[in-house]
Amino acid sequence: MKTKNRLLCTLLVLLALTPSVACSESTDDAHMEWWRDARFGMFIYWGLYSVAGGEWKGVDYGKEQGGASAEWLMRSAKISKEEYRDTLAPKFNPTNFDAAEWVSIAKGAGMKYMVITSKHHDGFCLFDTEATDFNVMDATPFKRDIIKELAEQCETQGLRFGVYYSQFKDWRHRSPGGVLSNEEYLELVEKNLDELLSNYGDMAVLWFDVGGNNVIEADRQGARVAAECRHLQPPLQPPGAGGTAQVRRL
Incomplete structure (x- = not known):
């Protein structure tokens, strides 16, 4: 049932019974033991699309597009990057967000790790980045680094932490449709990764998404x-495509 107060995030519980993990050059996968033992974690989809909740100008794109996910709204509704930002970014102000409470709930339920969307296909970053101003600190009234708050609470409460990152698909920044060349976009990705892997402690999981039709590229x-x-x-495994979990030893 729909309500006027839409949920700002979608929580997907991952039952990692048979996790798909990218292969490394080494046949020794002892560092994967924690992942196989964990089996139960929380995957959080959260971004500007959460404000719209799958609807745009009176149309429910979840129904119209055969159940398309809310995070695909920008593409499903054919929203320009300017209108998408100007409409949704000023409304993203989740003042009741409490990282300590979220981590406590996950841990209390028996979960062993938490993963959240640091950047999805719309190009919006839930962390403080110098690579683009399309982020929670610069583009929204919230101005709090969500990734940092969750990372710190996971460390404090003893939960493993990781991030999802859309490294190939980006409707705001990447050509065509964006303003950056492919090379410039790769530099943005590398800057984002430098920030995520340098400023937020050890990452247990890097969940990359997605590949493209051009295999060589x-x-x-x-x-x-x-x-x-x-x-x-260094302990991180090589990234793959199509929502493959990348896990490192902690």
């Missing part, structure tokens, strides 16, 4: 991203 970008991850946090 995807492989080239994947190689650069992999090199960046290994440089900043």
Whole structure:
């Protein structure tokens, strides 16, 4: 049932019974033991799309598009990047957000880790970044680093923490449709990863999404991203496409 007060986030519980994990060059996967043992975690989708809740100008795109996810609203409703930002960013002000409470709920339910969308396909970042002003600190009235607050609480309460990051698909920044060339966009991705892997402690999970139709380009970008991850946090596994969990030893 719909309500006027839409949920700002969608919580997806991951029952990691048979997790899909990218292969590394090494056959030794002892660092994966914690992931196999954890089996139960929280995956949080949260961004500007949460404000709209799947609706745009009276149309429910979840129904119209055969159940399309709310985070795909910008593409489903064919919203320009200017209108998307100007309409939704000023409304993103979740003053009741309490990282300590979220982590406590997850831990109390028996979950072993938490993963949240640091940047989804709309290009909006839930963390403080210098790579783009399309982020929670610069574009919204909230002006709090959500990723940092959750990372700190996970460390305090003993829950493993990780982030989802859309490294290939970005409707705001990446050409076509964006303003950056592919090379410039890769530099944005690498800057984002530098910030996420340098400023938020150890990452238990990096959940990359998604590949593209151009296999050569995807492989080239994947190689650069992999090199960046290994440089900043060496135990990290190489990134893959299609929502594959990337797990490191903590």
